[in-house]
Every structure is written in C-alpha cells, then in structure tokens.
Amino acid sequence: MTEDSSADLHFSGALERLGECDPNVAVAKAKEKLDSLDSVTLNIAVTGETGAGKSAFINAFRGLNDDDDNSAPTGITETTKQVTMYTHPSKSNVRLWDLPGTGMPDFKANKFLKEVKLETYDLFIIISSERFKENDVFLAKEIEKKQKRFYFVRTKIDNDIRSVAKKRNFDEQKVLCTIREDCQRNVKELGNPRVFLISSYDLGKYDFQDLVDTLELDLPENKRFALVQSVPVSSLAMLEKKKEVMEKFIWLAALASGLVAVIPVPLLPVVIDKMVLTTYLVHCHYVLGLNEKSLIKLSERMNKPLSQLKAAIKSPLALAVVDKLTIRPRTSVAKPVKSLEDLLDAKFLATSFITASEAFKFTFTVLRGALNDMINDMKQVLQAAGLNE
Ligand SMILES: Nc1nc2c(ncn2[C@@H]2O[C@H](COP(=O)(O)OP(=O)(O)OP(=O)(O)O)[C@@H](O)[C@H]2O)c(=O)[nH]1
Ligand SMILES: [Mg+2]
Incomplete structure (x- = not known):
C-alpha cells in the first residue's frame, strides 16, 4: 500500500x-x-520467573503505573498466581495475559501447561531480570511446538545501568552489549534468538521500540495495526x-x-x-x-x-x-x-x-x-x- x-x-x-x-x-x-x-483481538501472553517483572511490563505496555486502578499488582513477593487478563485501557481488543511465575521450587511444568493453554495466545513475551533459566528455555520449546512465536525480554535494565553508572570508564553501550551477550548464551540452543533489553519504567529507552518493530513484522496486518495503536507514545520514534x-x-x-x-x-x-x-x-x-x-x-x-x-x-x-x-x-x-x-x-x-x-x-x-x-x-x-x- x-x-x-x-x-x-x-x-x-x-x-x-x-x-x-x-x-x-x-x-x-x-x-x-x-x-x-x-475489533480484531490481539492476545499477548507474558511469562517468566516469579519476580522477573511480568506485571510491571504489562502495566507499562498499557500505559499505566503500578499503583493505578486496574493495574496488575506488582511486588517483591510472589504476586501472580493464576492466569489473569488485562485489557488495554483505550483498545479493549488488545489483551495482555499475566501468566503465573515459573521460577518457584514447587513449579510443575505439566501443571503449568495444563493451566496455561498456549494455543490461546498470539505471541509470548518471556521475561527475565537476570539470565534466562531452564524453565524459560523449556517454555520457549513448548511454545514453538504450538507454532507460536516467543520473544525474550531482559528487563530491569535501568537497575543494571544505575549500579555501574558511577564506575570510572562507564560506557552504557558496552554494559548493554555484555548483558545481551550473556543472556543470549543461555538461549543459544533455540537458534540464537534476539534478546530485547528494556526497562518497564522507561519504555522510551533501550530496546522497547525494537521489540515493537519485531512483533509488528511477525504479525498479520490486522493484528499489527492493533499492536501499534495500543503501545504508549514513549518516544519520538x-x-x-x-x-x-x-x-x-x-x-x-x-x-x-x-x-x-x-x-x-x-x-x-x-x-x-x-x-x-x-x-x-x-x-x-x-x-x-x-x-x-x-x-x-x-x-x-x-x-x-x-x-x-x-x-x-x-x-x-x-x-x-x-x-x-x-x-x-x-x-x-x-x-x-x-x-x-x-x-x-x-x-x-x-x-x-x-x-x-x-x-x-x-x-x-x-x-x-x-x-x-x-x-x-x-x-x-x-x-x-x-x-x-
Ligand atoms: N527498576 C525496575 N524495577 C522493576 C522493573 N520491572 C519490575 N520491577 C520491580 O520488580 C519487582 C517484581 O516485579 P513484578 O512485575 O511484580 O514481577 P512479576 O514477574 O509479575 O512477579 P510474580 O507476579 O511474582 O510472578 C517489583 O518490585 C517491580 O517494581 C523494571 O523494569 N525496572
Ligand atoms: Mg506478577
């Protein structure tokens, strides 16, 4: 066109x-x-370990603060215990699904897969605030079996940057590169997928825009339109x-x-x-x-x-x-x-x-x-x- x-x-x-x-x-x-x-629906599932930042990501994507009415509860103790749907505040056809955390010692893969019907979602965001772990890779493989797409997101990058920003010879690009390579090493067996670095508290920075660009390319036209319309305007780009x-x-x-x-x-x-x-x-x-x-x-x-x-x-x-x-x-x-x-x-x-x-x-x-x-x-x-x- x-x-x-x-x-x-x-x-x-x-x-x-x-x-x-x-x-x-x-x-x-x-x-x-x-x-x-x-009215076309776009179902985005957000999964990953407990405390990784799934709920905070969902809130940011919906343009909400963690303490707003109707936001997904966030916290340092395990907060998301069952699949919960959050509709976008101005585009109700865009739905974000907060899946239960996968990283607790009592996590049972089969129970998780039974509860979370993978075929229901258009795409999966797998979030980690550290390196990706066994459960993340396991989930990605299960998602692939259902012929769905997954995207690895390494979140809380603002924390990483803050903790080294005062060091002598600090170079933000170098730090980001190191984190990216480190994360990619752990998911290599999946065919070297890209890892997107983001801060849910500053979507205008790091790789959020690249993530949206990539999702957009992978979606059919009608769902692409829903996605781009729903993301908050966090930057000129x-x-x-x-x-x-x-x-x-x-x-x-x-x-x-x-x-x-x-x-x-x-x-x-x-x-x-x-x-x-x-x-x-x-x-x-x-x-x-x-x-x-x-x-x-x-x-x-x-x-x-x-x-x-x-x-x-x-x-x-x-x-x-x-x-x-x-x-x-x-x-x-x-x-x-x-x-x-x-x-x-x-x-x-x-x-x-x-x-x-x-x-x-x-x-x-x-x-x-x-x-x-x-x-x-x-x-x-x-x-x-x-x-x-
Ligand atoms: N600085 C910073 N903190 C974050 C970010 N994302 C999440 N957090 C914090 O990390 C903690 C856990 O975030 P949640 O979003 O509740 O994590 P979750 O993955 O939903 O956790 P469960 O529901 O327990 O599985 C909260 O205190 C958030 O404020 C981020 O991008 N930057
Ligand atoms: Mg949560």
Whole structure:
C-alpha cells in the first residue's frame, strides 16, 4: 500500500483495494473493514520467573503505573498466581495475559501447561531480570511446538545501568552489549534468538521500540495495526511508527464517510458522513496519546507540569477534539474553541461534491491534514516533556 502518495487520492484505487467496483458497496465495505480493524483481538501472553517483572511490563505496555486502578499488582513477593487478563485501557481488543511465575521450587511444568493453554495466545513475551533459566528455555520449546512465536525480554535494565553508572570508564553501550551477550548464551540452543533489553519504567529507552518493530513484522496486518495503536507514545520514534501505520488507513476512513454516494441521484451533491470523520479523529487523539490520561502519565513520568504539555496542543482540530471530550461542570460557560462539528462543517460546507470521487479526494486530504496536525502537536508535547529524540 502506498503511504503518502497521490495514488492514495484516487477513488478508483480505493475501490480496487477493496476488490469492489460498485461505490455503494465499497462504502459499506470500508465501514466494515474499519470496524473489523478495531475489533480484531490481539492476545499477548507474558511469562517468566516469579519476580522477573511480568506485571510491571504489562502495566507499562498499557500505559499505566503500578499503583493505578486496574493495574496488575506488582511486588517483591510472589504476586501472580493464576492466569489473569488485562485489557488495554483505550483498545479493549488488545489483551495482555499475566501468566503465573515459573521460577518457584514447587513449579510443575505439566501443571503449568495444563493451566496455561498456549494455543490461546498470539505471541509470548518471556521475561527475565537476570539470565534466562531452564524453565524459560523449556517454555520457549513448548511454545514453538504450538507454532507460536516467543520473544525474550531482559528487563530491569535501568537497575543494571544505575549500579555501574558511577564506575570510572562507564560506557552504557558496552554494559548493554555484555548483558545481551550473556543472556543470549543461555538461549543459544533455540537458534540464537534476539534478546530485547528494556526497562518497564522507561519504555522510551533501550530496546522497547525494537521489540515493537519485531512483533509488528511477525504479525498479520490486522493484528499489527492493533499492536501499534495500543503501545504508549514513549518516544519520538514511537510516534513516527504510529504515523506510518495510521497514514495507511486514512483512505478507508475517507471512503467510509461517503454517505450519499449510496444515493445515486444526478447533480445531488455528495454528502459526507461527519460521524465517521468525528469518530476517526477522536480515535487518532487516543492513539497518539493526546488524551488527558496519557498526558497526565507523561507529565508524571517526565516531571513536567500538565499545563505545559497541554499548552503544546495548538492545531484547531486537535483542540476541538480535546474540547469535545472535556467534561465540564453544568455551570461552566466558557467554550474557548470552535466545536469539532463546526470546524468540519466549515470545511465541508464550503465545497460541494458532484462525484463520489471528488468527495473522496477532498475528505482524504482533510483527514491527512488533521492527522498530520495532531502528530505535530504530539511532537510538541513530547518536546515540552523533554523527549526530543
Ligand atoms: N527498576 C525496575 N524495577 C522493576 C522493573 N520491572 C519490575 N520491577 C520491580 O520488580 C519487582 C517484581 O516485579 P513484578 O512485575 O511484580 O514481577 P512479576 O514477574 O509479575 O512477579 P510474580 O507476579 O511474582 O510472578 C517489583 O518490585 C517491580 O517494581 C523494571 O523494569 N525496572
Ligand atoms: Mg506478577
């Protein structure tokens, strides 16, 4: 699929992608596809020894702190005793499964395999905070037998770095290289799989982005979309990844909004379904992390005032979405920005479309512009938070 080319603007190309030559059917199909992209489930199982950091990883992936409501309980004593599912807070089709720890002396492999139905999950993250052990390798082999993929994650890297950072001749890259090689030695028999180094308390650092890139490549397209949408925007690189994936689907939203393409009355202007556009823009707002909860998390993590981050959001459409989602007390009269509906009306009323093709082209351009504005706003938010790289 082309990314940012004029080919995306061609109505006939959009119909072709859906394998449909009747515009009316194509609009319905585009709506269906948008819905299905939103509802496909992605089941990520997180396993590893007791205390390795499984629950903390799940919380970080869901953009939550360990002490938030609905977060997975973490601690230094064994806390996860049975399989527990955690849905993503803004994408409920993405589920993370906290599997019981494997490292206790009473761990029974057969009992574990009976309780944990490996075939249920799309992929497995095997976490360790030290070297990978016998149980980790055993599990990887069982996962492989079910023709599923596993990924080794060595967590708590922030602790490792902190403990040697004060040494003379400290070289972070060298330390990371040593840890990686050491971990890889223990899983060699599985065909030298890559080990990703991460800190659940700072996903913007180390290998989290590489992990997401790798998972993405291994997943089918619809699940890939769910994955990239759900990961928190912890760095500029992650924002770029989201941009890349979201741009690929603008044409679907543009096509799905062609409401009166379904009534083929000659010379009656094509009308755009603004509900579809509004839903799409609200969706972008959440995926990019411009929503209140994500901004609060970012402000806490980077120790920057929330107001400073919010002030970085400047584009009219992004502000209108923020305004739409803001709950105000009844007494409040202030409404500082134009409403989302008014802004969309202003854009679309000024133009009338005779053909569905024209309407598609215009809507595509408006949506692409809005997405770019929101991405630029989020870049400014990251900059205000001190995350420039
Ligand atoms: N510094 C640091 N601490 C971490 C990290 N991940 C987890 N921890 C800490 O390690 C301890 C254990 O983490 P959990 O997430 O509860 O471990 P778990 O694998 O779920 O443990 P069980 O549920 O007992 O199997 C907690 O005190 C966490 O705060 C990390 O990336 N960095
Ligand atoms: Mg746990």
